[in-house]
Amino acid sequence: MGRKIILEHYNVPNLKDYEVYRSVGGYRAVEKALKSMTPDEVVQEVKRSGLRGRGGAGFPTGMKWSFIAKPEGKPRYLLCNADESEPGTFKDRYMMQYNPHFLIDGMICSAYALGCNTAYIYVRGEYKFIIKILEKAILEAKANGWLGKNILGTGYDLEIYVHTGAGAYICGEETALIESIEGKRGNPRIKPPFPAVSGLYGCPTVVNNVESLAVVSWIIQNGGDEYSKIGLGNSTGTKLISASGNIRKPGVYEIELGLSVEEFMYSDEYCGGMQHEGRDLKAVVAGGSSVPILPKELILKTASGENRLMTYESLSDGGFKTGTMLGSGGFIVYDEAACIVRNTWNFSRFYHHESCGQCSPCREGTGWLEKVLHRVEHGTGRWADIDLLVEITKKIEGNTICPFGDAASWPVASAVRHFRHEFEYHVRYPEKIKNREHFASEPMRLFMNEFVK
Amino acid sequence: MSTIQDIQFSDAIMSRINEYIARYPEGRQKSAILPILHLVQDEYGWMSEPVMNKVAEILSIKPIEVYEVVTFYTMYNLKPVGKYKLEFCGTSCCVLRGAENLMDYTLNKLGIKEGETTADGLFTVTRVECLGACGYAPMMQVGDDYLEHLTPESIDEFIESRRNTVK
Numbered sequence: 001m002g003r004k005i006i007l008e009h010y011n012v013p014n015l016k017d018y019e020v021y022r023s024v025g026g027y028r029a030v031e032k033a034l035k036s037m038t039p040d041e042v043v044q045e046v047k048r049s050g051l052r053g054r055g056g057a058g059f060p061t062g063m064k065w066s067f068i069a070k071p072e073g074k075p076r077y078l079l080c081n082a083d084e085s086e087p088g089t090f091k092d093r094y095m096m097q098y099n100p101h102f103l104i105d106g107m108i109c110s111a112y113a114l115g116c117n118t119a120y121i122y123v124r125g126e127y128k129f130i131i132k133i134l135e136k137a138i139l140e141a142k143a144n145g146w147l148g149k150n151i152l153g154t155g156y157d158l159e160i161y162v163h164t165g166a167g168a169y170i171c172g173e174e175t176a177l178i179e180s181i182e183g184k185r186g187n188p189r190i191k192p193p194f195p196a197v198s199g200l201y202g203c204p205t206v207v208n209n210v211e212s213l214a215v216v217s218w219i220i221q222n223g224g225d226e227y228s229k230i231g232l233g234n235s236t237g238t239k240l241i242s243a244s245g246n247i248r249k250p251g252v253y254e255i256e257l258g259l260s261v262e263e264f265m266y267s268d269e270y271c272g273g274m275q276h277e278g279r280d281l282k283a284v285v286a287g288g289s290s291v292p293i294l295p296k297e298l299i300l301k302t303a304s305g306e307n308r309l310m311t312y313e314s315l316s317d318g319g320f321k322t323g324t325m326l327g328s329g330g331f332i333v334y335d336e337a338a339c340i341v342r343n344t345w346n347f348s349r350f351y352h353h354e355s356c357g358q359c360s361p362c363r364e365g366t367g368w369l370e371k372v373l374h375r376v377e378h379g380t381g382r383w384a385d386i387d388l389l390v391e392i393t394k395k396i397e398g399n400t401i402c403p404f405g406d407a408a409s410w411p412v413a414s415a416v417r418h419f420r421h422e423f424e425y426h427v428r429y430p431e432k433i434k435n436r437e438h439f440a441s442e443p444m445r446l447f448m449n450e451f452v453k
Numbered sequence: 454m455s456t457i458q459d460i461q462f463s464d465a466i467m468s469r470i471n472e473y474i475a476r477y478p479e480g481r482q483k484s485a486i487l488p489i490l491h492l493v494q495d496e497y498g499w500m501s502e503p504v505m506n507k508v509a510e511i512l513s514i515k516p517i518e519v520y521e522v523v524t525f526y527t528m529y530n531l532k533p534v535g536k537y538k539l540e541f542c543g544t545s546c547c548v549l550r551g552a553e554n555l556m557d558y559t560l561n562k563l564g565i566k567e568g569e570t571t572a573d574g575l576f577t578v579t580r581v582e583c584l585g586a587c588g589y590a591p592m593m594q595v596g597d598d599y600l601e602h603l604t605p606e607s608i609d610e611f612i613e614s615r616r617n618t619v620k
Contacts, residue, residue, distance in 0.1 A: 085585065087546060090586055120476075128597040163476075163484075165487060167581075182484055183487070183512075185521055185525040201478065242588060244587035244588045250587070251588045252588060289544075330587070332587070334549065343545050347544075350545075
């Protein structure tokens with residue numbers, strides 16, 4: 001059994017109730033931080049832990065905090081990013097649903113460290129049932145003196161509010177999230193200035209993912225050094241992984257970073273192997289829809305033949321040529337019956353739909369990608385389309401205000417890179433792919449010899 | 454067609470609206486627009502012009518600022534929908550577990566096309582992007598609820614039960 005931090009008490013019934021959460025040691029971190037530590041000591045503790053942002057980018061949380069500007073007379077804001085919209089990712093929802101106080105606990109410690117007196121949890125609008133749970137938990141925390149004025153008699157004030165989104169993937173990008181809280185369309189801002197200097201209402205702001213903020217309470221209670229002992233190298237601690245697709249046991253798992261991909265895939269403790277007997281693994285998207293897809297050979301082992309591990313470093317080993325990213329931990333598994341072209345078209349439709357429309361390379365490019373992929377998947381593709389797809393991704397990537405353009409490009413570029421033969425098959429045999437489940441009875445491997453030379 | 458004068462939010466809604474506004478600093482009442490729009494959509498079903506204008510009036514902003522927001526975020530209905538809006542997740546992870554066939558099954562059963570509403574005004578079926586329930590696929594959202602691990606049988610059951618409720 002791997003070490004559990006976030007899911008440690010998940011077998012305790014009614015953990016989402018305040019009294020139960022208290023009985024397993026809840027809010028002790030707040031007590032410790034507010035009564036015996038300076039804000040800077042809290043920041044140092046988080047720095048020592050080596051915690052990296054769990055939303056996808058993997059930027060060190062403590063370092064992000066140290067950038068916050070502290071001008072006189074301006075409030076500072078802490079924003080919790082619970083917009084969770086990256087396809088394949090549902091871990092934050094799981095945590096908030098079963099253990100909302102854990103997030104509030106960590107947020108109080110974090111807000112104290114940053115000197116914020118107001119914090120917002122930006123929850124995607126579709127998670128209405130989660131919003132109810134969070135609002136109840138906030139009321140409970142406030143009624144018990146953990147929020148409000150003069151918390152624990154220390155003179156520190158903090159209010160936490162839930163802010164509801166309304167169905168826009170782009171609002172997970174931190175500056176779009178800020179725009180959205182200001183009541184506007186979620187158009188990302190040009191950086192600099194960074195939110196740490198000028199964020200919400202032009203004030204210094206820190207935006208962190210749900211999981212990152214929640215574990216701060218554990219780090220305060222147990223120490224940053226203790227946290228950094230868990231995991232492997234610069235990938236310290238544990239991570240929630242959302243596992244979905246063609247596996248026997250989809251769900252949310254907490255892993256100690258450093259676990260091998262193979263064990264995660266096949267062990268009964270985690271994914272439990274493939275969904276259908278007799279259907280082999282074809283590909284994995286390891287960190288949410290935006291990260292490059294890898295074929296079986298490259299997800300289980302790196303190009304140099306080493307075991308691929310669930311760490312930031314190992315998953316990105318080989319760069320994009322042969323590697324991918326840990327991202328948000330959205331682990332999507334494809335078996336032989338899955339069609340990579342169809343999947344890529346599906347992702348492109350998503351990105352086209354979700355593009356905010358500000359930058360032309362992204363607004364137009366995502367539309368082209370969807371259109372070209374649609375015709376390849378529906379039997380009217382041309383040979384030149386395959387290279388055209390790669391060309392379009394090159395025109396989008398790096399040419400947009402926010403990383404959305406990259407996120408829309410990578411799935412397509414990597415699909416062509418590793419599964420070019422499937423695209424060629426679609427162009428060559430338009431009649432064979434008429435049925436949308438075209439690989440269900442005749443998996444692509446049966447044709448491989450013809451295509452791989 | 455109703456006009457802005459005809460729209461009068463109930464006391465209950467107004468008190469919720471004021472509660473939302475109070476969550477943001479003074480002068481930043483526009484921040485409350487998304488939650489307020491959810492609230493009035495729950496009441497009126499969709500974003501008609503008078504409703505949007507009323508929200509603008511309450512927030513002391515121009516109507517265009519409300520239209521901008523409403524047309525950007527996908528959860529707001531730009532036209533009336535059925536009493537039950539069945540929103541099928543159609544993104545990859547759900548597709549891998551049969552979402553496309555299941556949505557076709559539902560459309561056939563109800564005899565409508567994607568985006569349409571049944572003649573009795575009860576059901577609208579749409580396809581939406583990832584709802585963050587990939588591990589419990591296939592799934593759909595209906596109002597505030599997520600219905601997960603869907604099968605043709607559970608769809609049948611859902612539709613029948615809703616039909617019976619309104620009978």
